[in-house]
Amino acid sequence: MKFLSSLFAIAACGLLAASVFAAEQAPQLSGCAAKRQDITTQIENAKAAGNAGQQAGLEKALSEMNANCTxxxxxxxxxxxxxxxxxxxxxxxxxxxxxxxxxxxxxxxxxxxxxxxxxxxxxxxxxxxxxxxxxxxxx
Known part of the structure; x- marks a missing residue:
């Protein structure tokens, strides 16, 4: 039993380390691309939280940003x-x-x-x- 829990802990640490490593490898966005990514992340968080009003506002902001951001x-x-x-x-x-x-x-x-x-x-x-x-x- 201890062996399985240790194995699970090691596997979880490995997955966590892999996701951190992958995040470090991702190129840093700048300018409008960074703003677009930030708003998109906020939209996903609003969806996950079931906040339709916030999601709609963020989608409008994203649309305006896409149209006007340079x-x-x-x-x-x-x-x-x-x-x-x-x-x-x-x-x-x-x-x-x-x-x-x-x-x-x-x-x-x-x-x-x-x-x-x-x-x-x-x-x-x-x-x-x-x-x-x-x-x-x-x-």
Missing amino acids: DADLLKQQEQKVLDAKREVSRRQADLNKAMSKGDPEKIDKRKDKLAESRKELQDEQEKLEKVQPDEDDD
């Missing part, structure tokens, strides 16, 4: 988001500097927290930008 537009939009996030970080840094010059510890802490939040948002937007940028080796 990688160039997506890249331009993401570059603008990164620029906006950089401006926000600069503004928050100026707010912190001003609070530091006044010496109010409570305001300084508040401004530090807001600056850290803005830097995190900037980092997130830069990571998204990297995902939508075309690969250099695809040329």
Whole structure:
């Protein structure tokens, strides 16, 4: 009996490792293809959950995305988001500097927290930008 349960555990681990390995081998999608894949996955999850309303909304979003999405537009939009996030970080840094010059510890802490939040948002937007940028080796 122990032998069978050990055999089953080893087989399960092997299947899990194979699926992880297969996932690592899949090429990373970018741009509109990545958005399309993300929406498709959400549609499948909505179907599995029996959420017809969400599924219908996602199918409409997929249809609109297919009709209107271009990688160039997506890249331009993401570059603008990164620029906006950089401006926000600069503004928050100026707010912190001003609070530091006044010496109010409570305001300084508040401004530090807001600056850290803005830097995190900037980092997130830069990571998204990297995902939508075309690969250099695809040329």
